[in-house]
Amino acid sequence: MSHVILCDIGNSFLHFYYSGRIWRENPHDITLKKPHIPIYYISVNPSFEKKLLDSHKKCINLAPYIDIPTSYKGLGIDRKAACKAIEQGVIIDAGSAITVDIVENYKHIGGYILPGISAYQELYKSISPSLSAGLNLGVNLYSPPQNTKDAISFGILKSILFMIKHTSQTKKIYFTGGDGKFFAKFFENAIFDNTLIFKGMQLAIREIEQKLQN
Amino acid sequence: MSHVILCDIGNSFLHFYYSGRIWRENPHDITLKKPHIPIYYISVNPSFEKKLLDSHKKCINLAPYIDIPTSYKGLGIDRKAACKAIEQGVIIDAGSAITVDIVENYKHIGGYILPGISAYQELYKSISPSLSAGLNLGVNLYSPPQNTKDAISFGILKSILFMIKHTSQTKKIYFTGGDGKFFAKFFENAIFDNTLIFKGMQLAIREIEQKLQN
Numbered sequence: 001m002s003h004v005i006l007c008d009i010g011n012s013f014l015h016f017y018y019s020g021r022i023w024r025e026n027p028h029d030i031t032l033k034k035p036h037i038p039i040y041y042i043s044v045n046p047s048f049e050k051k052l053l054d055s056h057k058k059c060i061n062l063a064p065y066i067d068i069p070t071s072y073k074g075l076g077i078d079r080k081a082a083c084k085a086i087e088q089g090v091i092i093d094a095g096s097a098i099t100v101d102i103v104e105n106y107k108h109i110g111g112y113i114l115p116g117i118s119a120y121q122e123l124y125k126s127i128s129p130s131l132s133a134g135l136n137l138g139v140n141l142y143s144p145p146q147n148t149k150d151a152i153s154f155g156i157l158k159s160i161l162f163m164i165k166h167t168s169q170t171k172k173i174y175f176t177g178g179d180g181k182f183f184a185k186f187f188e189n190a191i192f193d194n195t196l197i198f199k200g201m202q203l204a205i206r207e208i209e210q211k212l213q214n
Numbered sequence: 215m216s217h218v219i220l221c222d223i224g225n226s227f228l229h230f231y232y233s234g235r236i237w238r239e240n241p242h243d244i245t246l247k248k249p250h251i252p253i254y255y256i257s258v259n260p261s262f263e264k265k266l267l268d269s270h271k272k273c274i275n276l277a278p279y280i281d282i283p284t285s286y287k288g289l290g291i292d293r294k295a296a297c298k299a300i301e302q303g304v305i306i307d308a309g310s311a312i313t314v315d316i317v318e319n320y321k322h323i324g325g326y327i328l329p330g331i332s333a334y335q336e337l338y339k340s341i342s343p344s345l346s347a348g349l350n351l352g353v354n355l356y357s358p359p360q361n362t363k364d365a366i367s368f369g370i371l372k373s374i375l376f377m378i379k380h381t382s383q384t385k386k387i388y389f390t391g392g393d394g395k396f397f398a399k400f401f402e403n404a405i406f407d408n409t410l411i412f413k414g415m416q417l418a419i420r421e422i423e424q425k426l427q428n
Contacts, residue, residue, distance in 0.1 A: 011342045044344065073361040076344070096341050102358055110358020112368040113345065115337050123329050123337045127311050128225050130258065130290070131327065144316055144324020147287040154326040155314075159373040162380065166372075 004205070005033055007052065007059075008078055008197045009043035011096045012178075014052065017198040027051050040205060042066065042077045042197075065204045070108035075101075081200035082176060083108050089172035091196065092164060094179035100167055114163060117179050120156045137182065161186055218419070219247055221273075222292055222411045223257035223266065225310045226392075231412040241265050254419060256280065256291045256411075279418045284322035289315075295414035296390060297322045303386035305410065306378060308393035314381055328377060331393050334370045351396070375400055 006017040013024040018037075025031060027048040033039060038058045043049035053059055063077050068084050076099070082091045083103050091101045096119060101111035115123065117135070124131040131152060139145065139153040141161070164173065164183065173190040175183055176197065184192040193199075220231040227238040232251075239245060241262040247253060252272045257263035267273055277291045282298050290313070296305045297317050305315045310333060315325035329337065331349070338345040345366060353359065353367040355375070378387065378397065387404040389397055390411065398406040407413075 044342070071360050072365075074344075097338070097345065110360055112359050112365040112372075113338070113362075114369040114373065115334070115341065119337055119341055120329070122340075123333055124311070124327070126336075127329065127333055128258065130288075131311065145326050146285050146324055148327075151286075151326040155328040155377070158326075158380075159328065159377050162376040163369070163373050166376065 003037065005037050005039045006198045006201050007039055007041035008081070008201070009041060009045055009048050009052065010078065011045050011048075014048060015197070017195065017201075022195060022198070030055055032056075040201060042081055042201065044076050044078055062201055062204055065208055066200065068108050069106070072108060072110060075108065075111070078197055079111065080108075081197045081204070082174075084200035084203055085196050086174060089174055090164075090168045091174045091176070092180065092183065093177040093197075094175060094183055095177035098160060098177075098179075100164065102167065102171075112163075114160055117156060117160075117182075121152075124152050217251065219251050219253045220412045220415050221253050221255035221266065222295070222415075223255060223259055223262050224292065225259050225262075228262060228266065229411070231409065231415075236409060236412070244269055246270075254415060256295055256415065258290050258292055276415055276418050279422055280414065282322050283320070286322060286324060289322065289325070292411055293325065294322075295412075295418070296388075296410045298414035298417055299410050300388060303388055304378075304382045305388045305390070306394065306397065307391040307411075308389060308397055309391035312374065312391075312393075314378065316381065316385075326377075328374055331370060331374075331396075335366075338366050 008015040014027055015024045030051060033056060038060060039056055040060050040062050042062050066080050066084060068080055079099050079101055082093060083101055086103055087106055089103055093099045096116045098114040098116055102109045121135055133149040133152055136149050136153040139150045141158050145151040145154045173187055174196055175190055175192045176194050181192045184190045222229040228241055229238045244265060247270060252274060253270055254274050254276050256276050280294050280298060282294055293313050293315055296307060297315055300317055301320055303317055307313045310330045312328040312330055313325060316323045335349055347363040347366055350363050350367040353364045355372050359365040359368045387401055388410055389404055389406045390408050395406045398404045
């Protein structure tokens with residue numbers, strides 16, 4: 001699969017994958033890729049998608065080829081791709097938003113959405129200037145906070161961790177996304193894998209190739 | 215205490231109390247009160263406070279007289295007033311923000327802050343237009359959501375309820391604030407009392423009067 005570039009267009013960045021290497025690019029500053037290498041992409045952000053298409057001729061949207069069994073209506077294509085990559089477990093993509101999806105026997109059985117850490121922070125600021133205290137990622141989560149910064153950090157982190165704990169129980173947790181590594185530290189049954197979405201995309205491409213060969 | 219008006223100035227509204235009656239007013243449209251009745255107030259919003267002071271001569275800031283034993287630095291005056299009103303339990307003020315404070319033997323032992331329900335909703339919208347799905351207050355909290363609206367509602371409500379459940383355990387919960395009544399329904403050991411802050415203010419006034427008499 002080293003003959004294609006994979007691209008996952010999110011709400012903050014474009015994430016690329018090419019021959020084992022991953023990197024992200026600012027949507028307003030996309031570097032030009034070699035014209036002979038096709039770009040297979042998925043996108044949840046139409047305006048960033050347009051920016052990629054405007055600058056690159058050979059782009060193929062993988063969305064029509066990525067499907068997983070689910071009764072969830074409106075599941076984002078990035079969530080579908082990540083779910084496609086695993087047989088069993090809980091997938092947590094911790095970026096601008098934190099999506100939590102449960103997979104059993106290659107079947108998506110439901111999921112939910114929390115705000116991402118930085119979105120939470122912006123939110124507190126917007127409620128009151130007195131709540132723009134920044135974040136203490138090392139706040140003690142086991143005793144009642146004693147100042148505003150800890151009170152906010154405790155509220156954000158503990159509520160996210162509770163939700164993940166409750167959803168995962170003893171299931172394996174697959175973390176991905178910008179804050180995935182941070183959250184993975186809190187769980188024994190967890191791994192961090194920021195190629196999860198690309199693995200799902202690769203599977204979809206392999207499926208297309210197999211169909212073409214038959 | 216029917217000879218004074220009490221006023222709690224928050225980040226969205228001014229809340230008033232006068233002879234057993236409570237009501238709220240928009241900061242940009244404060245009705246004129248009878249000039250011979252003094253207004254005792256507390257405030258967490260300096261610009262709304264100015265609006266009250268500009269239109270009313272006889273206003274007394276109760277902040278210097280409301281104090282409770284705590285090692286928490288920067289505890290909002292509204293949270294102090296509510297804590298002053300009880301001996302023991304957990305106080306949850308569910309407004310623009312949701313503040314959670316633990317009181318044991320008239321002593322504040324810590325607290326934390328979550329975004330309020332409507333602040334959460336605004337937040338999802340700001341992350342992505344696809345997340346502006348509105349809120350389902352009746353979402354099933356015991357099975358994995360199957361659409362975006364439920365996925366967001368589940369994320370908001372369940373994370374708040376988990377935090378409250380974990381903090382309160384078997385302690386009595388005192389809910390106040392605009393969304394207090396809604397949350398109180400989920401707990402057996404809970405009451406809703408939107409006069410809590412005013413009760414704390416009344417206690418402070420009584421303490422001042424007693425000191426003046428001695």
